[in-house]
Amino acid sequence: MTVKRYSTFTEELRRRFGCRVQRVSLDAGFSCPNRDGRIGVGGCSFCNERGAAAVGVPVELPLTDQLQQSKEYLRHKFKAEKFIGYFQAYTNTYATAGHLRGLYEAVLQDPEVVGLIIGTRPDCLPEPVLALLAELHQKTYLWLELGMQTMHDRTLAAINRGHTHRSFVDAVRRCQAQGLRVCAHLILGLPGETREEMLSSVQELNRLGVDGVKLHHLHVLKGSQLEEEYRRGTLRLLGRAEYVQLVCDALELLDPRIMLHRLMGDGRSELVAPDWSRRKLEVLNLIDAELAKRNSRQGSRLSH
Numbered sequence: 001m002t003v004k005r006y007s008t009f010t011e012e013l014r015r016r017f018g019c020r021v022q023r024v025s026l027d028a029g030f031s032c033p034n035r036d037g038r039i040g041v042g043g044c045s046f047c048n049e050r051g052a053a054a055v056g057v058p059v060e061l062p063l064t065d066q067l068q069q070s071k072e073y074l075r076h077k078f079k080a081e082k083f084i085g086y087f088q089a090y091t092n093t094y095a096t097a098g099h100l101r102g103l104y105e106a107v108l109q110d111p112e113v114v115g116l117i118i119g120t121r122p123d124c125l126p127e128p129v130l131a132l133l134a135e136l137h138q139k140t141y142l143w144l145e146l147g148m149q150t151m152h153d154r155t156l157a158a159i160n161r162g163h164t165h166r167s168f169v170d171a172v173r174r175c176q177a178q179g180l181r182v183c184a185h186l187i188l189g190l191p192g193e194t195r196e197e198m199l200s201s202v203q204e205l206n207r208l209g210v211d212g213v214k215l216h217h218l219h220v221l222k223g224s225q226l227e228e229e230y231r232r233g234t235l236r237l238l239g240r241a242e243y244v245q246l247v248c249d250a251l252e253l254l255d256p257r258i259m260l261h262r263l264m265g266d267g268r269s270e271l272v273a274p275d276w277s278r279r280k281l282e283v284l285n286l287i288d289a290e291l292a293k294r295n296s297r298q299g300s301r302l303s304h
Contacts, residue, residue, distance in 0.1 A: 004288070005297035006251050009212060009261040013084075016141070017114055022080035024070045024113075027059040028103050030090040033124060034162040044149075045159040046187070048223035048270060057089070064106055071112065083110075084141070086117040093120040097128040104132075108140055115141030117183075122146050122171035123163045134178035143212065145261075146171055147185045151204040152197055155190050160225070172208050183212035183261050188246055189238040190218055191229075195246065199253055206255045206302075214262040215250065217243050220272040227272050240276040244286045248294065251287075256299035263287060 004011070013021040033039040058066050067085065074080045085107035093100060107113055116136065125133075136142050148168045150156060156164060168184075175182050184205055188198050205213055217238060220226045229235040238246065247263055264283055271278060291297060 005291040006254075007256060007259045007298060009259050012259055017082055019081040020079055021082045021084060021114060022074040022078050023086040023117060024067055024074065024083045025057050025086045025088045026063060026066055026070075026107065027057050027089040028063055028087055028092065030087075030092055030094050032091045033094060033121070034160070039123065039162040040160060042160060042225065044161055045225035045229075046218065046221070048221045048227075059089075063103060064110075067107060067110060067113070081112075082114045083112050084115045084117055085110075085113050086119075088117075088119050091121050091124050092118050093124045093129050093133075097132045100129060101132055104136060108136075115143070117143045117145060119145040119147075121163065122148075122168040125171050125174065130174060130178060133175075133180060137178070137180055143181045143183050144175055145183045145185060145214070146175075148201070148205075149185060149187045150190055150193065150198075151201040152193065155193055155197075158191055169208065172210060176209070181211045183214060183259075184208075184210045185214045185216065187216045187218055188243065188250070191235060195249070198246065199249060202250045202253050205258060206253075210258060212259040212261050213254070215247060215260070216262070216265040217274075217277060219265055219274060219277050221268070222270045222272055230273055237274045239274070240283060240286070244283065244290050247287050248290045248296070251291065251298045252294075252296050252301040254298055255302065256297075258298075260298075 032043060035041060035043045058069050061069065071080075071083055074083065087103075104116060104118075107116065118133070133142065133144060146168065148165070149159070149161060151165045153164050172182055172184075186201055186205065190198075218226075220230045220235070220237070226235060230237075243264070251260075264280060265277065266280060276283065
């Protein structure tokens with residue numbers, strides 16, 4: 001296996017558990033305050049009705065049945081031996097702490113599940129929920145995924161995010177006070193942002209001291225607000241070569257202690273554009289090749 005020039009979550013899992021560990025995407029039936037009217041309606045401009053859910057999740061099944069069915073698929077495809085329950089769709093802390101406890105603990109009862117990943121918004125972490133997460137952190141291997149997307153409030157407003165960067169910073173600090181592992185989501189190529197602005201968001205992750213990051217390229221999904229902009233010709237998307245260069249620039253500026261959970265979004269059946277994102281492995285290989293060509297690696301441009 002080729003040694004990566006950046007710190008990967010896959011390597012972390014193998015080191016920690018000594019075997020192949022796969023994330024199992026789950027849909028627990030959550031909504032989102034940016035859709036139901038509590039904060040806004042329509043959701044973020046890049047999101048459609050599926051709410052960032054993974055394709056192939058048997059959402060019609062109860063949670064534990066989703067888990068079992070997906071485990072068998074991942075065991076066969078990847079030879080996985082252990083699993084992490086990934087609460088992925090919509091906002092997975094958007095309920096009472098009591099309701100959330102029942103969902104999280106139902107997944108953790110499976111002896112092959114070694115941890116949880118919980119995706120949420122920075123404005124959906126009330127104190128009782130944060131206390132529950134801190135409690136679970138003491139019992140299992142837990143990551144909290146928080147959507148930053150960008151540090152620039154102008155862009156957050158333009159994509160109808162429904163919160164400011166200050167809200168994200170506050171959420172990170174509160175999570176860190178509880179000792180929680182935080183993985184931030186960052187989108188490269190958001191409308192109107194310059195290369196320098198995108199890279200400043202990367203440096204902000206260093207400043208905040210997050211533990212992991214998921215990099216995404218801006219892509220257009222069927223049924224999203226971005227699709228309307230794309231069809232009108234008012235939305236510019238990054239080209240493949242441009243994205244590869246930008247990711248490598250970002251990696252060179254990223255603190256080596258921050259684990260990469262993802263380097264790009266997945267091409268899905270709902271994808272409208274860009275078409276190059278359907279060939280994810282090709283893009284990942286190009287990123288590795290570009291880093292090798294530069295003879296650089298994660299954090300190589302940080303000043304010490």
